[in-house]
Amino acid sequence: MGRKFFVGGNWKCNGTNEEVKKIVTTLNEAQVPGEHIVEVVVSPPFVFLPLVKSLLRPDFHVAAQNCWVRKGGAFTGEVSAEMLVNLGVPWVILGHSERRQLLNESNEFVGDKVAYALSQGLKVIACVGETLEQREAGSTVAVVAEQTKAIAAKVSNWDNIVLAYEPVWAIGTGKVATPAQAQEVHAELRKWIHSNVSAEVASSVRIIYGGSVNGANCKELAGQPDVDGFLVGGASLKPEFVDIIKSATVKN
Ligand SMILES: O=C(CO)COP(=O)(O)O
Numbered sequence: 366m367g368r369k370f371f372v373g374g375n376w377k378c379n380g381t382n383e384e385v386k387k388i389v390t391t392l393n394e395a396q397v398p399g400e401h402i403v404e405v406v407v408s409p410p411f412v413f414l415p416l417v418k419s420l421l422r423p424d425f426h427v428a429a430q431n432c433w434v435r436k437g438g439a440f441t442g443e444v445s446a447e448m449l450v451n452l453g454v455p456w457v458i459l460g461h462s463e464r465r466q467l468l469n470e471s472n473e474f475v476g477d478k479v480a481y482a483l484s485q486g487l488k489v490i491a492c493v494g495e496t497l498e499q500r501e502a503g504s505t506v507a508v509v510a511e512q513t514k515a516i517a518a519k520v521s522n523w524d525n526i527v528l529a530y531e532p533v534w535a536i537g538t539g540k541v542a543t544p545a546q547a548q549e550v551h552a553e554l555r556k557w558i559h560s561n562v563s564a565e566v567a568s569s570v571r572i573i574y575g576g577s578v579n580g581a582n583c584k585e586l587a588g589q590p591d592v593d594g595f596l597v598g599g600a601s602l603k604p605e606f607v608d609i610i611k612s613a614t615v616k617n
Pocket residue numbers: 375461531535536537538539575576577578596597598599600
């Protein structure tokens with residue numbers, strides 16, 4: 366079975382009620398390839414999830430940008446996986462580098478979150494990626510393998526995981542990875558999964574790229590054999606997100 370192209374829009378901590386409605390209107394009016402070609406998931410801040418879910422076309426889906434690591438309870442300010450399930454939110458982004466870096470989420474903590482979210486029935490976009498310093502030190506593959514290992518240690522079924530490779534140096538910087546750089550790391554991740562999880566998961570898991578993806582650079586990236594889609598930040602707030610969705614290609 367081929368890997369269906371996946372395009373995620375991570376809105377991060379952006380948007381007003383009015384802006385969010387405008388983005389959804391643009392998406393709802395867009396002519397894009399069908400659901401059998403591309404899976405589209407947008408991720409507004411928590412407070413806008415019910416609004417976006419209620420307005421969004423039925424062939425697009427929503428994701429939360431985070432959730433609590435275990436069952437909810439006395440954890441002020443957190444949102445639990447159970448709550449997302451209760452609201453019919455099917456996806457959650459976990460391990461984004463902004464949370465790893467700014468909120469000190471460790472590899473192990475991210476692994477625990479992924480496992481708990483899956484156990485509650487959520488689908489997970491799990492993010493990995495190296496810093497510029499790590500890339501320059503030649504440790505890119507070791508870093509992303511270590512991050513993936515912490516997830517693999519806690520998870521037995523990968524059917525509901527999409528792995529997002531997001532080099533930190535490419536996020537919000539306008540400095541996109543070259544298609545060759547993205548392909549190289551995606552292929553290494555797939556190889557790691559082949560050796561450490563299974564051949565089946567390696568061939569079926571979608572590995573998507575994130576970091577300064579826009580309407581102009583998406584096509585060439587989408588053409589790489591191991592790039593199964595995108596996780597888009599800044600450009601997902603703009604009409605060009607539609608062009609990124611249209612770059613979907615059929616994989617193997
Ligand atoms: O972090 C990202 C998506 O999760 C990428 O952000 P940008 O597309 O703004 O670089």
